[in-house]
Amino acid sequence: MSPEIIKQKIQKELLSSLIGNSEKNDAASIELAGSFQPMPQLGRGDFLWRAGSHSPFLFFLESGALVETYSKGVNTSMIRLVSPGTLFWCEDVVFYNQGALTQAKSLTNSSVWYLSQEEFYRIHKVFGSGFDFLNAFSLVTLGNYRSRTAQLIQLNPEKRLAHALGQYPALLSLLTRDELARFLALSRSTLHRVLKQGYGR
Amino acid sequence: MVDNIERDSMDQADSRKILLECFQQSFGVDFELNRLWLERLVEAYDGPHLLNPGDLLWDMGDTRNDYFFVLDGLVSEFWVNDCGESFIYAFIGPKEFCVNESHMLFKAPSKSRLQVIQPTWVMVLRQEKESEFRNGNTAWEQLSYEVGKRILEKRRERIRWLSGPKGEHLRQVITKYPGLLNHATKEQIARYLGVSRATAYRLFTNLARK
Numbered sequence: 001m002s003p004e005i006i007k008q009k010i011q012k013e014l015l016s017s018l019i020g021n022s023e024k025n026d027a028a029s030i031e032l033a034g035s036f037q038p039m040p041q042l043g044r045g046d047f048l049w050r051a052g053s054h055s056p057f058l059f060f061l062e063s064g065a066l067v068e069t070y071s072k073g074v075n076t077s078m079i080r081l082v083s084p085g086t087l088f089w090c091e092d093v094v095f096y097n098q099g100a101l102t103q104a105k106s107l108t109n110s111s112v113w114y115l116s117q118e119e120f121y122r123i124h125k126v127f128g129s130g131f132d133f134l135n136a137f138s139l140v141t142l143g144n145y146r147s148r149t150a151q152l153i154q155l156n157p158e159k160r161l162a163h164a165l166g167q168y169p170a171l172l173s174l175l176t177r178d179e180l181a182r183f184l185a186l187s188r189s190t191l192h193r194v195l196k197q198g199y200g201r
Numbered sequence: 202m203v204d205n206i207e208r209d210s211m212d213q214a215d216s217r218k219i220l221l222e223c224f225q226q227s228f229g230v231d232f233e234l235n236r237l238w239l240e241r242l243v244e245a246y247d248g249p250h251l252l253n254p255g256d257l258l259w260d261m262g263d264t265r266n267d268y269f270f271v272l273d274g275l276v277s278e279f280w281v282n283d284c285g286e287s288f289i290y291a292f293i294g295p296k297e298f299c300v301n302e303s304h305m306l307f308k309a310p311s312k313s314r315l316q317v318i319q320p321t322w323v324m325v326l327r328q329e330k331e332s333e334f335r336n337g338n339t340a341w342e343q344l345s346y347e348v349g350k351r352i353l354e355k356r357r358e359r360i361r362w363l364s365g366p367k368g369e370h371l372r373q374v375i376t377k378y379p380g381l382l383n384h385a386t387k388e389q390i391a392r393y394l395g396v397s398r399a400t401a402y403r404l405f406t407n408l409a410r411k
Contacts, residue, residue, distance in 0.1 A: 070361050077364035079357065091357065095350045131342035138349040143306050145356035146290070150280065152363045153288045153395030185364050185395075 007033045010060045013087040017136040028127035036113040042106035052099045055090045056114040064110025070102045078183040107174040211249040211322045227347035235340045248324035258315035266304045266328045274321025275380045279314040289393035294378045319384035
């Protein structure tokens with residue numbers, strides 16, 4: 001895919017996150033999208049960011065798949081999966097201006113574009129877009145959490161797996177069974193039963 | 202952990218002071234720059250109002266966009282799925298903000314019901330007053346962002362708890378909202394954890410043994 005097309009997709013993603021567009025935000029989104037840079041390709045198991053690090057500000061996943069996890073002691077929680085065509089960020093860096101509490105790992109070969117914090121704030125200053133973009137990013141994050149929480153508390157194990165596979169068709173090959181159980185908040189034995197009954201695995 | 206003292210009365214001046222302190226914590230170093238504006242905003246909140254268990258702050262289908270600040274007590278946000286089963290998305294306790302997120306995110310009627318679990322004192326910024334503060338105001342944008350960040354932290358914490366052992370999730374939520382032990386039913390706790398009532402009983406038994 002050509003860099004121009006990718007930057008158009010990034011701009012579309014930026015604008016879709018805003019509630020009510022304005023001329024200044026249209027212009028800012030073009031400048032922001034145009035300033036994204038490709039990162040060296042990530043291989044399976046490579047980290048985009050690690051706990052404690054200050055990652056770049058915004059990312060766009062051109063292809064591949066990533067998982068964001070949070071570890072405390074022996075427990076690791078799967079916060080979310082990132083699919084291609086998604087604009088995403090490390091919340092600790094973007095919202096709290098601190099090192100990451102989570103880590104993001106590539107599940108397959110992944111092509112990622114990034115925008116630095118300096119560039120974001122430079123453009124933010126030039127266009128006077130105020131808190132519009134930051135508020136928009138926080139609303140997108142809130143929407144994602146609502147939908148993930150709904151899946152985890154409302155759906156039974158069978159529907160939870162089916163829903164996850166609908167969203168991420170390659171899930172069974174991307175995650176280990178342990179990771180998948182954690183992502184779906186199921187015990188290993190329940191996941192084993194659901195996979196065997198529904199998918200013959 | 203928050204205190205679990207149930208109050209018989211709440212003074213308006215004290216309530217406004219608590220709200221202003223919360224804004225101060227959210228704004229950090231920018232607080233003094235915006236102090237006058239924030240004081241005016243605090244005065245626009247009405248209350249404190251005492252709500253009783255079962256009272257609703259908003260119901261499914263509501264289109265109002267009032268902003269609530271819980272001074273003391275406990276409120277739960279219920280969801281009802283397509284099969285008519287209800288679940289608890291979140292608890293909102295002392296010094297926490299809540300807003301109709303369906304309206305805020307999608308400009309859609311509410312898909313949730315906000316119901317009081319224990320006697321609760323709230324302050325409310327009515328949507329009619331909100332527009333005086335919102336329109337094109339940078340301080341409003343900043344405040345929305347700062348308050349939104351606190352809500353987001355809580356939502357991420359919830360995902361972390363949901364993805365971990367259920368017993369730990371129960372322990373964490375009781376530590377955070379001690380009023381649950383006296384005021385929430387086991388069924389409500391089960392709906393929050395996303396487990397059956399029998400599992401919730403077992404988790405409580407295990408917790409009591411520790």
